[in-house]
Amino acid sequence: xxxTDTATPRERYRTQVxxxxxxxxxxxxxTAGASALSLNAIAKRMGLSGPALYRYYAGRDDLITELVEDxxxxxxxxxxxxxxxxxxxxxxxxxxxxxxxxDPQRYLLIYGTPVPxxxxxxxxxxxxxxxxxxxxxACSATLPDGAVTPLDTHLEKHRRWAADHPASPAxxxxxxxxxxxLHGVLSLELAGHFTGMGFDPAxxxxxxxxxxxxxxxxxxxxxx
Amino acid sequence: xxxTDTATPRERYRTQVxxxxxxxxxxxxxTAGASALSLNAIAKRMGLSGPALYRYYAGRDDLITELVEDxxxxxxxxxxxxxxxxxxxxxxxxxxxxxxxxDPQRYLLIYGTPVPxxxxxxxxxxxxxxxxxxxxxACSATLPDGAVTPLDTHLEKHRRWAADHPASPAxxxxxxxxxxxLHGVLSLELAGHFTGMGFDPAxxxxxxxxxxxxxxxxxxxxxx
DNA sequence: GCCGTTCGTTATAAGTTGTAACGCTCGAAA
DNA sequence: TTTCGAGCGTTACAACTTATAACGAACGGC
Numbered sequence: 001x002x003x004t005d006t007a008t009p010r011e012r013y014r015t016q017v018x019x020x021x022x023x024x025x026x027x028x029x030x031t032a033g034a035s036a037l038s039l040n041a042i043a044k045r046m047g048l049s050g051p052a053l054y055r056y057y058a059g060r061d062d063l064i065t066e067l068v069e070d071x072x073x074x075x076x077x078x079x080x081x082x083x084x085x086x087x088x089x090x091x092x093x094x095x096x097x098x099x100x101x102x103d104p105q106r107y108l109l110i111y112g113t114p115v116p117x118x119x120x121x122x123x124x125x126x127x128x129x130x131x132x133x134x135x136x137x138a139c140s141a142t143l144p145d146g147a148v149t150p151l152d153t154h155l156e157k158h159r160r161w162a163a164d165h166p167a168s169p170a171x172x173x174x175x176x177x178x179x180x181x182l183h184g185v186l187s188l189e190l191a192g193h194f195t196g197m198g199f200d201p202a203x204x205x206x207x208x209x210x211x212x213x214x215x216x217x218x219x220x221x222x223x224x
Numbered sequence: 225x226x227x228t229d230t231a232t233p234r235e236r237y238r239t240q241v242x243x244x245x246x247x248x249x250x251x252x253x254x255t256a257g258a259s260a261l262s263l264n265a266i267a268k269r270m271g272l273s274g275p276a277l278y279r280y281y282a283g284r285d286d287l288i289t290e291l292v293e294d295x296x297x298x299x300x301x302x303x304x305x306x307x308x309x310x311x312x313x314x315x316x317x318x319x320x321x322x323x324x325x326x327d328p329q330r331y332l333l334i335y336g337t338p339v340p341x342x343x344x345x346x347x348x349x350x351x352x353x354x355x356x357x358x359x360x361x362a363c364s365a366t367l368p369d370g371a372v373t374p375l376d377t378h379l380e381k382h383r384r385w386a387a388d389h390p391a392s393p394a395x396x397x398x399x400x401x402x403x404x405x406l407h408g409v410l411s412l413e414l415a416g417h418f419t420g421m422g423f424d425p426a427x428x429x430x431x432x433x434x435x436x437x438x439x440x441x442x443x444x445x446x447x448x
Numbered sequence: 449g450c451c452g453t454t455c456g457t458t459a460t461a462a463g464t465t466g467t468a469a470c471g472c473t474c475g476a477a478a
Numbered sequence: 479t480t481t482c483g484a485g486c487g488t489t490a491c492a493a494c495t496t497a498t499a500a501c502g503a504a505c506g507g508c
Binding site for chain 3: 234237238272273275276279
């Protein structure tokens with residue numbers, strides 16, 4: 001995993017302790033959410049006293065930031081693996097859902113309610129771009145055909161986020177839609193807004209995915 | 225507003241103080257998020273000492289619960305007003321977006337990351353049902369035509385959440401889609417995941433709405 | 449006007465994050 | 479091998495937080 005070979009014993013110990021801290025933090029977040037993360041509790045569980053952790057992380061925010069970064073990294077790797085060698089949107093979607101359900105709090109750590117003042121460091125935006133690239137690759141493997149919407153023309157001029165990716169505005173639109181629709185179902189499912197409603201969220205997710213891919217999955221057309 | 229007439233002076237004073245507390249809590253949440261809500265800070269701002277607030281609210285959770293309830297009530301009223309007298313999905317969607325942008329933290333209070341252990345009281349589920357009803361009403365004003373999806377047949381048997389509403393499975397499907405797609409765009413926009421990407425979220429929202437209503441708004445069809 | 453309910457207070461307990469100062473230990477270099 | 483410094487863990491402390499307990503004062507119904 002990490003380069004525990006090429007380093008002084010001190011550094012090896014340090015990275016190992018940092019990893020152990022993150023491990024406890026992850027499990028604590030998975031059970032009680034990110035807002036309930038307590039450095040003191042982690043220290044106590046590791047058998048050492050509170051302030052000791054500050055040798056390894058500057059503070060709570062620093063630890064959370066690294067967890068967010070790890071989550072992004074994990075998601076990017078998972079989606080990249082699912083889209084390799086063939087960039088298949090369907091595989092991508094299922095990988096996304098599997099990854100989210102595997103650890104809901106990890107998904108919410110990325111896409112959930114943000115702290116108003118917090119600003120993500122550059123590492124994260126880099127990975128986010130990487131994520132966007134695999135999504136755009138997958139969406140490029142489809143032939144868009146349909147009316148040009150106002151959003152399409154808008155995206156033609158505002159494609160900074162797609163940077164150097166050679167994708168048509170329609171593909172950009174498609175990628176955004178892919179993202180927002182799947183997130184719409186996933187986030188509500190993870191937040192528990194479907195519990196007690198009685199239906200199976202997996203089928204709703206599948207229906208949205210089908211509609212995304214075939215265009216006739218459903219969203220019943222309007223008429224009035 | 226409240227029944228400040230028919231009550232003893234003591235009760236009038238109490239409801240007024242409770243309202244003032246909520247007012248401060250709202251503004252505090254709007255600026256720093258729900259997790260940063262501090263009873264002590266509210267008390268200090270109101271010119272009284274910390275524990276005094278416990279005469280009015282049992283604790284932080286109690287206050288937040290009431291704020292959540294108020295938010296649900298406000299959203300339900302707003303959407304109901306937008307769908308009256310004619311249940312128009314388009315008006316409903318714009319009312320939803322306006323309400324969300326008006327106070328993002330209030331939207332996230334309802335649809336954002338939940339506290340794992342927390343369970344909403346009955347009041348909230350009642351209002352949630354009311355909300356669902358206006359959504360179903362609006363979606364009933366459309367004539368669905370399209371292939372019957374697996375989700376449709378599933379919803380035919382699992383329509384407990386629609387209870388006594390006379391809506392076809394296709395309409396139920398449509399309502400769910402309406403909800404998840406708009407939430408998908410809105411939540412990502414409010415969470416700031418579009419900032420820095422350079423495009424206008426309003427156009428994406430509009431595109432999704434158009435597709436929802438006309439069925440040809442876009443999501444470019446797949447082919448391969 | 450009495451008297452009890454309600455309110456606001458201070459004091460206290462048990463948490464939290466984070467800083468400061470003090471030794472100990474380990475490892476690298478002489 | 480011995481020394482010596484960087485890094486680590488400790489306790490002590492400050493400034494917060496939520497929440498409870500106990501006390502006194504004020505308000506209002508009777």
